[in-house]
Amino acid sequence: MERESRASEAPPAAAALFAWGANSYGQLGLGHKEDVLLPQQLNDFCKSKCIRRITGGGGHSAVVTDGGGLFVCGLNKDGQLGLGHTEDVLYFTPCKSLLGCPIQQVACGWDFTILLTENGQVLSCGSNSFGQLGVPHGPRRCVIPQPVELLREKVVCVAAGLRHALAATVSGMVFQWGTGLASSGRRLCPGKTLPLFLTAKEPSRVTGLENSKAICVLAGLDHSASLSDAGELYVWGSNKHGQLATQAAFLPVPQKIDVHCFQNEKVTAIWSGWTHLVAQTGFLWLRA
Known part of the structure; x- marks a missing residue:
């Protein structure tokens, strides 16, 4: 439960990152490439x-x-850190190309990064x-963040999977791009024509969500999900691990998960792992 804030309280201390x-x-971001078994604090990164x-x-x-600064580290062979080069980075490093362009959200895929300003x-x-x-x-890789020009409406949420990405716009539309789900779809739905958004290399509107307003999108290894403002959860893509x-x-188009799966409560928040989903609910009155 969130604690009620009061004007008399002291400002929050700088965060500690482990x-x-x-x-x-x-x-x-610890300065080396050795696996770490116990949480270690990044002492220098979070000051102030x-x-x-x-x-x-x-x-x-x-x-x-806070303020929209972006710090990145790790694998960078395809320029996924957006630093202008392809060398791995062992410490959290500011993405200077984005100075003056505050970031709201970041979605990290397998070898790429999607940024929402x-x-x-x-x-x-x-x-x-x-x-x-x-x-x-565009080129086969990009080392400096570039605009996704075909998304002309303001975006409120982004997501990244293994080889695909999604965006939800302010009006509630969902767009998907990247062919990551297409191979599974062709294998598991033989003889069927896949919808364009599964095979597009540019933002393509996800069909089947016309009667809902999306407020959040998520992506896993090869599945996608969308949460509507009515608390309805739609899923599509691979169901290899029962995540849908x-x-x-395989679901080639979005399918709503029945509200009874959530004990007749609306979904208020969702999270996606590589092959699973987690949902948080709140009570929803059902009409007779």
Whole structure:
């Protein structure tokens, strides 16, 4: 439960950041590439900074601080750190190319990064081998964040999977790009024509969500999800591990998860791992 704030309280102290686990590319920001078994504090990084968001990809990490600053570290062979080069980085380093462009959210894919600015613009960097940067005629990789020009409406949320990305706009539309889900779809839905958004290398509107207003999107290894303002959760893509709560092996278009799965409560927040989903609920009155 959040604590009620009061004007008389002292300002919050600078955040403490801890890291542990796999560290083959320096993604923990500790200055080396050795795996770490116990949480270690990054003493120098968080001085005088408040952390807004933390996220990680296949081998890189990103932190957004209050004020919209972006710090990155780890694997960078495709320029996914957006630093203008392709050398791995062992310490959290500011992305200087974004100075004067405050970041609201970062989504780290396997070898690429999607950035959402505070004014609702989407940027991307890293590998573009599968169209995951949303720049169809761009290079195979990009080392400096570039605008996803075809997203012309203000964006409120972004997500990144293995080789695909999503964005939800202020009006509630969902766009997807990158061909990461297409191979699974062709294998598991033989003889069926896949919808354009599964094969597009540029932002393509996700069909099947026309009657809902999306407020959040998520991506896993090869699945996607969208949460509506009515607390309805839609899912599509691979169901190899049962993450879509259906009997189908693959959902080519979004399918709403029945509210009874959530004990007749609306979904208020969702999180996605590589092959699983987690939902938080709140009570929803059902009409007779």
